Every structure is written in C-alpha cells, then in structure tokens.
Amino acid sequence: MILKALYDYYHRSKELARPGMEYKEIAFLIVIDEQGNFLRLEDCRIDNKRCKSFLVPKSVSRSSNPVANICWDNCSYVLNYSEANLPLKNPPADIQKLAVKEAHIQKEREKNGRNYNTFCQKIEELHVALPENLSLKALHLFYGKGNETILAALQEDSLWEELCKNLTRNVSFRINGEPTIIPEDEELVNFYLNSLSDHRADRESRTCLITGEKGSLVELTTATPILGSQATAKLVAFQVDSGYDSYGKEKAYNAPISHDAEFAYTTTLTHLLRKESRNMFRIATRTYVFWASAISEVGMEAESCFYSLMSLQEDETDNPDKGVIQVEKVFKSIFSGEREVETDDSFFILGLAPNSARLAVIYWKNIPIREFAGNILQHFEDMDIVDYRKEKRPYKGVYSILSAVTLQGKVGDVQPNLPEAVIKSIFQNIPYPYSLYSACLRRIRAEQRTTQARVATMKAYLNRLSNNHHKLTVMLDKSNKNVGYVCGRLFATLEYLQKKSSGIDSIRQRYLNAASTTPAAVFGNLMNLSVHHEEKLNEPSVIFFRKLKNEIIDMLSADGFPTHLDIQNQGRFFVGYHHQMAEFYKSNKEDEDNVE
Template sequence: MILQALAKRYQTMAEKGDAPRRGWCPVGVSFALDLAEDGALLRVYDLREEQSQGKKTVIRPRQMIVPDHPTRAGQKPKAYFLCDTATYFLGIAEEEDDPAKAEKKRRDALQRFTSAKELHEKLLQGMDAPAARAVLSFFQQWQPEKARMHQALEELFPEMAAGGNLVFRFQGHFVQEYPEIAAQWEHAITAQEDDEQGICLVTGRKGSIARLHPKIKGVPGAQVSGANLVSFNMESSNSFGHEQGANAPVSEEASFAYGMALNALLEDRDHRQIIGDTVVVYWAEMENEASQDLLSMSMFGSMNDKKQMTEEALNNLFQNLAKGQPICFEAAEIPYENPFYILGISPNAARLSVRFFLRGALGEFLQHVKAHRERAAITMPPRKPWISPPLWAWLKATVSPNASNKSPLPILAGSTTTAILKNAMYPASLYEQVLLRIHAEIDVTDTEGKRLKEPHYKITGERASIIKAYLMKNKKRGELRMKLNEEITDSAYVLGRIFSLREGIQKAANPKLNATVKDRYFDVASTMPARVFPLLERLTNHHLRKLARLARDDKMKTYNPYYNYEKQMRELMGMLDASKGIPKTLNAEEQGMFILGYYQQTQARYEKKEPKETGAVDTVEDKED
C-alpha cells in the first residue's frame, strides 16, 4: 500500500513536470566544463548560486536533472554518466602535505578518471552527434597530470578539487540536455537491467525486477548518503532461493517511482514535519499543496512565517467539515473525499522503519484534528498565540527544560500523532509523562535576584491542555470545558480550585513573597491532600486575618480582596462532601483533575476584571502560565 501510494504520487508529479523521467535524478551541480568541437576545454563556468538562509547568504550548487546517480560502493566505485566530480572527469584531487597520502590520492584519481573515460566511450562511441564526439575527444586527449597547468582551471582549481559535481557544456547547451544523447542514455539503462522478470507487487504488471531499491535521503539520524525503505541485506532474509530484491519483487519502474516521490516529499520542508525521531510526510491526490498546508496548519502549527493562519480563520474553515462540504482554501476548492496519505518513518540500524501509514479522506482527517483541537482547547496566558496548542508544543511539554536532548520520547511522538489522526485514545504514556514532569519540576522565575525573560512554570497551558484532552477522550470527562467549570463537584477538581484560591490569598496578603504554598506543598497536595490541607487551612486563615486588618487600617491603596476571597472560600468548601472529608490519596486520574482545577481557577482569577466596587477580584497581576 505504501509503495503503491508513493508510485501514484510520482505519476502525478511527472504529469505536472515536477519529477524527472526514469533514469534521471535531481543533483546539485557546481561547475560546467565548456568544450570545443575537438574536445578541448575552453573554460569553466561556475554554476553555484547565492541563496538567503535567514540573515545569512550561502552559496549552493545549482539543481539540475542529470543521468541517474546510483549508490556507489566498493574499493573501485563506478563513474556517473555526464555528471560527476572533478576526480572522475579531470583526474584531480585535493593536495596533501604527506607525500605518501598525496601519491595514493593521485593514483586513485587516475583510476577514477579511467573509469569515467571507459564509461563514456562505451555509451557514446559511434554516435553521430557533435556533442557526443566532443565529450569522447575530451576524454581521449585530457592529461590529468597536466591539469593544474591548464589555463581554464587556474582560478577554480582548489574549489573543484575539494568537491562538487561537474557537467559538460557544448555550444551553449548542457550535453545531457541534447535529445539524441538523452535517448541514448535511456536506451542504455534499459539494456543494463537484469534479465530476471516477474510480476511487480506494486503495479501488477510483468517487468524487470529491481535487485536493489533506491536510497531515501533526508531522514534525520539515518545515513547522509541515504537509507533503504526496502532491502534484503542478510542471508536469513532470503527465501526459496531468491536473493535481494527478488524476495519481494518490485519492478525497476515502480522502484524508481516510489523512491523519487518519497525523496521529493522529504525535501519539501514546508510540508515535512519532524516529531521526535520520526519524520512525517503527507500528500493528497488532488490540490496537493493546499491540502498539505491545511493539515499542517491545523495540526502541526505553521512553521513558515509566510503561511500563518489565525485561530478564527481556521475555525471558520472547520465549519464546512460538519456539513461535509468542500473546503475553500488558498484559492482552491478541496473536496471532502480527497484521498490523503500520511507516512511516518524513522531511522534504524540497517534500513528505515515505518512508524505509521494512514490513508483516508482529507475531510475525515480534518474532522479528527478538529475534534482533537476542541478537546485540547484551554484558556492560555495572553502571550501564547493559541488556545489549542499545536502538536510540537504538546510534545515539548513532556520534556524536561534541563534535558540536553529536547526531543520527546520516539514512541510517544508517533503514538500521539497516530491517536490524533485516527481519533483514537491518547497514549497513557503521554498523560503519565506530563504528571511526572509536573511533580519533578519547580517554578523558575528568577536567578540570583534577576527576573528571567523566559520563566519556567511546572504547570503550563500546554500541560494542562494535555491533561484536559486525555481526561475527556480516555476517561469520558465530558464536563470539562476550555474555561473553568464552576458546576463540577468532583472532589479532586474542587480541591485544586481551593489550592489555587489559597495561593491567591497568600499572594494578596504578601505581594513580595518569594515562595508560595505552591512551591512548598503542591506535589503533596495533589497526591495526598489529607496530609497538608489542614495546615493550608490554618495558613489561609492567617492570611485572611491579615487582609482584614489591612482593610481596617486602610493600608492597602488598592481594592482589598478580603471579602471576595472569604466568600469564594466558603462556596468552594461547601462543594466538598463533609461526610467523606479530605481524600487521603488521589490516583492518576484524580491528580489530573486536581491539576486542571488549580490551573483553570488560577487563570479565571486573573481573567475576570470586574469593577472594584463589586468586590470581585484580586488586583495582583498574574505572572504564571
């Protein structure tokens, strides 16, 4: 199914002219050797281009479509046709101070030049084309030992010897672009195919079976030269006498197609997401880019400043989903039933691992993302640009801020992504990891008396969002809302609200206090509340008496919140079942309710800005998530 979907994707790309034909590949080319009719080297063109990368300008090779570059291996790697490095085309190599190393490099360069010469003689000999004769003449007359003295190489010799691909240029055109030479190359690769024929598992047609599959590049953690999605590199993988690719017959045509499509998707940084150790690519059969943008923005969050979308605009687009109507986005009308594919792959020792592969209608995936966003929506501090955190912010919330590796657990990243897209239960490990981080961390707002620009809080909006979504989906807590729900009578939720209120009272009575009850007692209060709530009650009564005294002495120049706090405390305490008392312990689900009650009560306290004469609000400015 994966290879079939990728092969179909290649066909779409090829029809639009976005992918090369079989036997060709996109490669970065740095220099062009301009040849005369007799094969003499006239000049060298520098094809490298300046490109902006943030605030920097970098020089990169020009991307060109050239004859295929299969993987090179062994002590005597084969040359490439019409596009290769200066070592193969000119027989030169970087200089070495060590005479022994310099001699070895010189011999290797001569050997590789000979390999390139033999290849081009084999493929171009007998062709009645001026460009072909010029290339043949070049190889026949070129002398690598005199390359450094050649006038055309004088300026760029060190850079060419250091690396970079070269192509040939003849009479104003690149040699590989001449129709007769391109046809000769395509005929040659067809003739070179193995004689073994079979029914392709991807296309269902009979054809030449690929012995080796293409290298896939761009997967973080995998080999830079590329890794295989399909390979049989051990004898134990063989069956019924078959070797390598014959164990799972895929035609050369299909092998090339899926490799080209997957490599193109991995190069598209606007629509490729990295989640932990997994790289996620996604594509649609129709209106591909608009569909990719929509899924990317709704689930992963925009990673491209040129493609931003507000929460309101995204919610407006989601309105059509409930009706199953086409979605108008980026001047394109995207059908609800548009087939959509999502593939997650990660590096492994010998090959790539498929973490997940999902296929379905784009509208269904967006429905699932919409349901997830509604569960994850929660009141956020003003500085946060979202009410429903994107996936990367969720996963970041599971990682310690002091960890050297900021990536989330690999299995957690993949299972969370799959759960969202399939509208399945969230992984229990996601919830457990958030509780672990909350209990393990402390608030850090200043260092040596200096307030931090980026303070860290143990209970953030993203962590509260995870808890809320998990409880709603996995524990069927449908009473939870984006904002504080004052009608919830669950004891753990009410205890969290009470703890937040006690902290607010303490802050109002002691505005300059460095450590609050949250710093000292939160972890115990959220797991074994009976141990600390009697102590907290005594502290709260002390703080209320202080507020009352300040009110009588008129020492508070702003509105005194004593009456409001005292009223709220009575109401909340009245919501607890007096016959059961304070629970001795709270299980994992109840701990989540406690944390959520605390977070939402804290946000509500600073969200309501009612007139002072109503006696409804504290005036202490909130600095927390």
C-alpha cells in the same frame, strides 16, 4: 499498499521527473569551452544546506564497486579529489597512530583514482557512441589534458577553496554560453534513455507486485535516505543469506517490482523527503511524510494546513495563532461538507525511522480525507482550554505537545516511541498515550510550573478516557465536584491570595507537588497561612476571598481533604488550578502577565 500509494502519487503529479531522470542538487559547475579548456567555476549553492537542482539522468546504485553517473558526480569521481587530498589537520603526535592515519588516507586516494577512472571511462563510452555531440567532445578534450593539468587549472580559480569545503557535494559541467548543463543535453539524454530501454527489454518479464503488469524487474532499488540513516538506506531491500531469501530468489526478486514502478515510488518518496518539502516533518529521529490521494483544491489545502499544524517553524510572527485558526477553518469546511470531496479521496501518513541499511516503517495510515478532518477537529476540541497568557502562542500542534514534556523543550530528547503514539492518537481519534500524560505530570512537578500545553494535554488525555463521566470543560466549571479539580481550584485561590497580599507566590514553589498528591497533608497549613495573607488586604478583597474559599470547600465531601489523589485526579487538580487562575486574570486584566 504503501508502494502503490507512492506510485499513484507519481502518476497524478505533474512536477516530478520523467522516467529515467531525477532532480539533483549540484553545488558547483565546471565551465569549459568547446575545446575542453577550463574557464571558471560557478557556485550553485543557495545557502549552506541547499543547492540549485537540475534535471539529470538518474543516479546509479552503488555497492563496493565504483559506478559513475552521467556527466555529474561528487569530486572523487569528477576530479580524483576528496578530503584525503587535503593537508592533514592536527596530525597525531604518536608515530603509530600517524602511520595508521596515513595508511587510511592512502587507501582513500587509491579509491579516488578508481572512481575517477570509472568516470573518465564513462565519458569516453558516451563520446564514442555520440562522436558528433559537442558537449561530449568538449568533455573528451577536457579529460584528455590529464588530471594534474585539470587540478592545476581549477586551483587557480577564486572558488577553489569553497569547492574544497564541499567535496562530497555534486559537481557537473556547462559549455560556456550554453543555458543548460551537459547532463541536460537533449541528444545525450535521449541516448541514455534509449539504452536504458534496450537493456531492460533484454531481461525476463515478470509480474510486478505494485502494478500487476508484466515488465522487466529491478534488481536493486534506489536509495531514499532520511535524516540519521545511511546514504544507501532503502525502503525495499533484502539482505543476502540472512534468512530473507525464499525459494532460491535473491535481492529484489523476493518482491518483484518493475523498473517503471520502482522509479515511480522512489521518485515520489525522494520528492516528499526533499529539504524544502511541505509534505514532511521530523520529530526526533522519526520522519513523517503525508499526502492527499487526489490533485484537487481540497487535497492541496489539507496538505498545506496539515504541514502548518505539524511544522516546528511558525510563519506568522504577528499572530502565531493565525496558522492554527486557518487549519481549523479548512478542516471544518471539509468535515461539514461545505467543500465537496469524493468518497474515495484519502489522506496518507507514512512514518519512517533509520534502521541500519534500511528504512523502518513505524507508522502507516490510509484514511478517508473527511474522516481525517473530523479527527483533527476532535483533537482541537479536546486540546482547547482557556488561555490567559498575554502572548498567546499555538499549543495544539505535535511539536508544542512534545516540547512541553521534555527538559528545556528539547523535542529530540523525547521518549523514542512517544511521537508516533501521539500522532496515532490524533490521526485515529483514539486515547492519548498514558506516557504523554505521566510526562506532563513529571515536568510540572520538576519545575513547579504548569504551562498551557501541559494543562491542555492533560485535559485532552482525561476527556478521552472511557471512565471519565464528567468531561473537563474549556473554562472554569463550578459544577465539577471532582475532588482533584476542587483541590486545584482551592490551591489557585490561596496562591492568588498570597500574590495579591504580598506580591509573591512562594506557596506554589513549596507546596504545589504535595497539594496535588496528598492534599490532607498541606491544605490545613495553607488555610491557616491564608488568614495572615488576608490581613494585608482591604475589606472588599477579604470578603471576596473568604466567600470563594468557603464556596470551594463546601464542594468537598464531609470527610474533608483526601489523604491521596490518584494519578487521574492529579491531572484534574492541575486543570482546576489552571481554570481558577484563568478566572482571576480574566476578572483582573491589570494583573495579567506572560504566563507560559
């Protein structure tokens, strides 16, 4: 199902590479003339992380033996040069360690030599096959000068030091005066694609599990690495002689996939995983990609809005809520039927994690786009809570939720399985994970501080519980007689009273944790302290606070304050606390501050 969805994406997209080709980032170009003389280096880097992409023959699959790409590769292949050729920095003082280090460097240099010879041999094979091709003739003459002569010429270029800092990045060639690079040469590309077809035609045809059609099968699938995985990590792979082989079948023959289908799904996944992709987001070690099944205005808007909801970066600096508001607007129009969608239009979400030499699928969901829109809207509704901060910021996205439950907001420190559990709750409209709720409580107790995201998350968790018969509202609910909610309101009243009378809120720092778990142990003392705080206020304020305290206390049972609040009522305590504080700041705008 996953591979078929990726395969379909390729065939409905118009921006992906044609079969046999791929867009590849090239960091530097070696510019030569038609006689193979080196002229200069060209820098194709956009910034420290990105380089310009070129449409080149698809990269080869590598194991232990060297295999060269078509007229592009890393510096080990193209120049017989890697970090092993650079001067040794901070050599070990110990003679034995130095000897081990030098032996390792020597092995790397020998490996460079094998890679370089393989690349030169590939150039010669192409030159023999296309002797009249000017680009290949120039490359033939360039490598005919010898590696030492080539390196000596390059080292005179002003960009050589920059190249030495990027030796693992890709390098290619361009003939001076030509607008395209050599791997884009039309005659070369056609020859490569034709030879690819001839090679596959000689192989036995079998039924592809993705398309259901007969075709030559791929033996090794293309790597589609993610952050944290090996560079050779694949979505489909079988380890030989490790219990994965069946009925004498080896490698990819355990799950036969045709070359065309393999190219389509790997090209799609690579496209979705690219650095600038707006169909991907990462949380800790997890990488998620998503896409709509159909090319339509609604599908594209759903993808864009979902990216805005999940993205860590906020594009709107003047009004951070603007992105969330637009997301809600688009999904409302889809769910209500204002924007027409086909009944079979779907939304796909694929979660991946690094797992040795493979990619682990940790989440997969195929959901009708209208149902998906409804689930997102339900999440917004459950997370909606009054916001009395001066600088309002989004708090309903996954990053905001997860950062609220980690120390210093570091999402990378979140529990390993929590991100997919939260995302599953949002996508499928099921109860939020208990681990998220308990993490909110732990962070509040550790910091003696509530935040907008924490309180909203606890409200959302509690409202989705099946045993919650009195749903928590967005704003203050004076009809809610839940003991935890009432105690939270009273604590907020006593804290605000202290702040109005003395300008401090020391009771929050000293008593918040105890009040939210064992109210009977602290509220008697707090009520006595409030009498002293009232002495510093004017008469109207005294009357206001006394009336409010009595109104809240009257909502408790005749037994008074409970000795202990269970885990759910502890959450309701903080929601009631937040609601009552919001009511105070709503009535007294001059006291409003930047509450987190």
